[in-house]
Amino acid sequence: MIEFRDVTKRFDDGTTAVNGLDLVVEAGTITVFVGPSGCGKTTSLRMVNRMIDPSSGTVLVDGNDVLGVDPPTLRRGIGYVIQQAGLFPHRTVLDNVATVPLLIGWTRRKARQRAAELLELVGLPAELGHRYPVQLSGGQQQRVGVARALAADPPVLLMDEPFSAVDPVVREGLQDELLRLQAELDKTIVFVTHDIDEAIRIGDKVAVMRTGGFLAQYSPPAELLTRPADDFVASFVGKDRGYRSLSFVDSSGVEVAEVPTVVEGVAVESSSDWRLVVDAEKRPQGWVAPDASVLPGGSLYEVGASIRGALDAALSSPSGLGVAVHDDGRLAGVVTARQVLDVIESRRG
Amino acid sequence: MIFADAVAWLLDPVNWSGGKSIPVRVGIHLLYCLGAVLGAALIAVPLGLYVGHTGRGGVVLVGGSNALRALPTLGLVTFLYLVAGGGTAGVLIGLIVLAVPPILAGTYAGIQDVDRGVVDAASGMGMTGAQRLWRVEVPNALPLLVGGLRNAMLQVVATASVAAYVGIETLGRPLLDGLRVLDYGQFVGGAILIALLAVVLDVVLAGVGRLVVPAGLRLAAKARRAGSGKARSSGAQSRRRGEPAPVESGGSTA
Numbered sequence: 369m370i371e372f373r374d375v376t377k378r379f380d381d382g383t384t385a386v387n388g389l390d391l392v393v394e395a396g397t398i399t400v401f402v403g404p405s406g407c408g409k410t411t412s413l414r415m416v417n418r419m420i421d422p423s424s425g426t427v428l429v430d431g432n433d434v435l436g437v438d439p440p441t442l443r444r445g446i447g448y449v450i451q452q453a454g455l456f457p458h459r460t461v462l463d464n465v466a467t468v469p470l471l472i473g474w475t476r477r478k479a480r481q482r483a484a485e486l487l488e489l490v491g492l493p494a495e496l497g498h499r500y501p502v503q504l505s506g507g508q509q510q511r512v513g514v515a516r517a518l519a520a521d522p523p524v525l526l527m528d529e530p531f532s533a534v535d536p537v538v539r540e541g542l543q544d545e546l547l548r549l550q551a552e553l554d555k556t557i558v559f560v561t562h563d564i565d566e567a568i569r570i571g572d573k574v575a576v577m578r579t580g581g582f583l584a585q586y587s588p589p590a591e592l593l594t595r596p597a598d599d600f601v602a603s604f605v606g607k608d609r610g611y612r613s614l615s616f617v618d619s620s621g622v623e624v625a626e627v628p629t630v631v632e633g634v635a636v637e638s639s640s641d642w643r644l645v646v647d648a649e650k651r652p653q654g655w656v657a658p659d660a661s662v663l664p665g666g667s668l669y670e671v672g673a674s675i676r677g678a679l680d681a682a683l684s685s686p687s688g689l690g691v692a693v694h695d696d697g698r699l700a701g702v703v704t705a706r707q708v709l710d711v712i713e714s715r716r717g
Numbered sequence: 718m719i720f721a722d723a724v725a726w727l728l729d730p731v732n733w734s735g736g737k738s739i740p741v742r743v744g745i746h747l748l749y750c751l752g753a754v755l756g757a758a759l760i761a762v763p764l765g766l767y768v769g770h771t772g773r774g775g776v777v778l779v780g781g782s783n784a785l786r787a788l789p790t791l792g793l794v795t796f797l798y799l800v801a802g803g804g805t806a807g808v809l810i811g812l813i814v815l816a817v818p819p820i821l822a823g824t825y826a827g828i829q830d831v832d833r834g835v836v837d838a839a840s841g842m843g844m845t846g847a848q849r850l851w852r853v854e855v856p857n858a859l860p861l862l863v864g865g866l867r868n869a870m871l872q873v874v875a876t877a878s879v880a881a882y883v884g885i886e887t888l889g890r891p892l893l894d895g896l897r898v899l900d901y902g903q904f905v906g907g908a909i910l911i912a913l914l915a916v917v918l919d920v921v922l923a924g925v926g927r928l929v930v931p932a933g934l935r936l937a938a939k940a941r942r943a944g945s946g947k948a949r950s951s952g953a954q955s956r957r958r959g960e961p962a963p964v965e966s967g968g969s970t971a
Contacts, residue, residue: 419841444843454838458856458931468842500933502940516842526841 369395370416370524370556375425377411377581385411387581389425394573395523398550398557402567403577403584403604409560411581413526416558417446429524444472447517447525447555452533453509455501461487461512462497468520479519486515491545507538511545518553527559531566543570564605568592568612576601590616614676614712619669621711622678624692624701636660642687650698652691668693671700679708722902723909726891737886739910746887746914749805749877753812754820754870760813761820762862769828769858770850778825782818790815791879798883808880815876816869823865827858856931860938863926867919874915888914 370393377386386408393399401409414420415427418439427434434442455464465483470476487497490511501509510530517525531539547570550557561567567574568589576592578584578600585597593613596602602609628643630636632653636643638660645653645662654665666684669677671692681690682705689702726732732739768778790811797807831854839853878889888911895904927935 417841419837439840440843440845442843443841448838448841450834450838450841452834454832454834456835456839456853456857456933457832457937458853458933460933471843471848500936502933502937513838 369393369430370558371428372412373426373428375415375422375427377408377415377420378423385581389581389583391575391583391586393556393558395556396554397572398559398570400559400561400567400571400574401577402561402564402574404562404579406579407577408581409577410528413528413558413560416526417443417448444468444520445522447522449513449517449525449527449530451529453513455509455512457501460497461499461501461504464501464512465516465519467516472520482519486519489518489549490515506534507542510534510542514546523556525555525557527557529560529562532561532563546570576604611676614679615674617675617712617715618672619675619678620672621715622675622703622708624671624703627689627702629699630656642689644691644699646699652693652699655685655687657686665691670695675708675712678703679705682708719901719905723905726902726906727909737890742886742888742890743910743914745885746877749808749812749880749887750870750873750918752809753816753873754866756809756813757816757820757869758866761817762824765821765824766828766850766855769825770846770854775825778821782821785814786818788814790876791882794879794883805885808883808885812873812877816873819868819872820865823861823868824858827861828854830861831857857934859930860926860934863922863930867922870918870922871915874911874918878911
């Protein structure tokens, strides 16, 4: 657990980066600090491992005032991941990951062995261990950065805009990877980003901060979307928040109906119904319209996943029928947008 | 023909034996150069590391080292010769003064140029100041540091000739003697020897650089040159990295 108690940071030039911050980061959760530039989110994060010391107030990690521990000792017990990874260009990937274990006195052999395990954990092939950072893609470097931070198995992980320098597709992969790792490792993670969508996607709780170092709202992401504390939070969260908040509602209440299907490659004739094309394993492939023309399908959603996916599946389908699949990709049934909206309405009431 | 005369002078057996022969002068010239660069490195490298690592005194350092550059070496050598009453010390000090600025600049710039993210990560993972300096900053500064040494060596090799003015048998001797008696063969021959020595020493230092600069940095430099963020293989390097800027006043002795 990390606790900020009335923490203020004023820099020598007179700017106040953080203003009376009171906040508790629960153990085993991902807490995201998000806000525009100059809101003090990075400063707040850096006060946890004493890269910056507060002007007043107290930062506690597991109940201990961080000012009572000398910085190198404190930092070796806290994982640290930064933008563009900050890998050591003169060391191999394996030796980069082994940095903290070596600092705390492990033998080289044991540290390298641990480093190799971690590469596997973050989904990198073992042979990458002998390469140098410059030989990796941005996404791979960032994975190495995460592995390096996890090397000595610290309970706390600080991540300062770790994924902001990679392209959106890679970023989404890294976010999924982080969530998968977190499910496995159960760390206390403080994650800084300026991207509200990233915050909502990965945060168990999100702290929205405002220029001048004020905490505007601290709540679970669903609440941020449905009940923003003020106009600043509402505008920072952005457009479509009603729709986006559906990501946090599960679709289990939406009953799926059966749908006529045709198997791929079989000749069809016109009919009064839309028919779903499936392959031999019953995986949806597209639609056959009543006039027998073949159309690509809309988005699919997994049964029980978010209701946003269900609604989108219905809205994006050429037949108006959203296709639900099981987790192995087989057809489960179809839903209409009306059904989904009825469920949303009833949940509200 | 001046060049024919120079070749004749270089090949004349008379010039290859005795106390004032070419090998002896090359040896003395070399000793002064190595001594000066070593002495300068002992002063400039620790100073550059300190200023680069702490970030304190950067302005003083740049100003001071530019002021040193402005000192006329011949004047300084003559002055020190008169003050010290002859001998090698004056010459050596003059050459050290000449060699300090490029080494200082290379060391300081090398440390300063280390990626801020890399330095931040080093501290953030719990390295002490000394660990950060020796394990991260120095290895990453080596390309520029070696470049500074090469710059210094080129300047010193050219300038060690001035030692001949105060009676020391460096390769400046044939230049002075040749000029005095209008023996251009001897003059050009001496100049060729100095140039050859400079090239050989530079090649040797470049080789040292390739030995000490970590492989990851050579790959990074290669990737930068190729204009992409990614290097494809870890194969042998065909070119050197960290080439020092051309010496703008390498031959100046005044």
